[in-house]
Amino acid sequence: MPSLIKEFALIAALTLTGAAYSLVSGLSPLPWAEPELAAGEIRLTDAQVLDVIWLDARTIEEFEEGHIPDALFFDEGDWDLGLITLMNAWLMDPRPIVIYCGSESCGTSKRIAERLRATLPDAEIYSLKGGWDAWQK
């Protein structure tokens, strides 16, 4: 057992040395840095300046619990229905389309945005950085 404790201590020392190297070396941006805006993403402040069509890509339960005013529900699993609803809104008044899901780490909005860009090449389509969490802040 003492040898196991010694092993844990050695592992902890090596781990902390590595983490300290990350802290001081500038090897990569630290976790405290603001996540960069990926291609096809838009920040909430920028989206709010534009007059956009909001697409809510969360579950129906979450949508019913609360959503961005005038947002359209878009179920990725029922693509055709979501697309018809979106097309009705977009053809009546073509505007940028912003899709959001639950949080920064969800990928649904990015996936839907990518598919929509292929379907609607003339539309300006973004996914909202930070998702619903960003709106609630």
Place this chain on the structure above:
Amino acid sequence: MAEINAKAYFILIVRLVLSAAFLLAALPKIQDPVAFAVSVEGFRVIGGDFALWVALVLPWLELVIGFGLLIPQIRRGSGVIIALLLIAFIGLHFSAWARGLDISCGCYGASESEEAPNYLWLFFRNVGLLLFSVCVLVRDWWNPRLRAMTEGESTS
């Protein structure tokens, strides 16, 4: 003798697979801790500064124990930590699944962030790795040469 060799080869392969799994998981996260911090916070279990420290330290721990599985001096300790981490990951994924969270695993960096979470696959993958780690751990725990090496060092 042939049976002993077959067992030894099996354990070696299992050890290499486990080691590679942790090394491949660690490197992209060390390169991009910001994306990993987003994944950690996405599980909504820990948050704030603690999540950011976890995002900084956990990838280094994965790197050390990934290599550690191949280094006799820290082999058993690495095996124990790998098993405990895998149990924690299984619990986390189950919890995220039960809460219906739409999040990326973040297990192998930001490259999988756009994929829909496949919790069943994550569960089976982690259970498989956990079984591997138990095999390696049992082997190392009862390895008299390894015990003599580490205990001899600790008493000398």
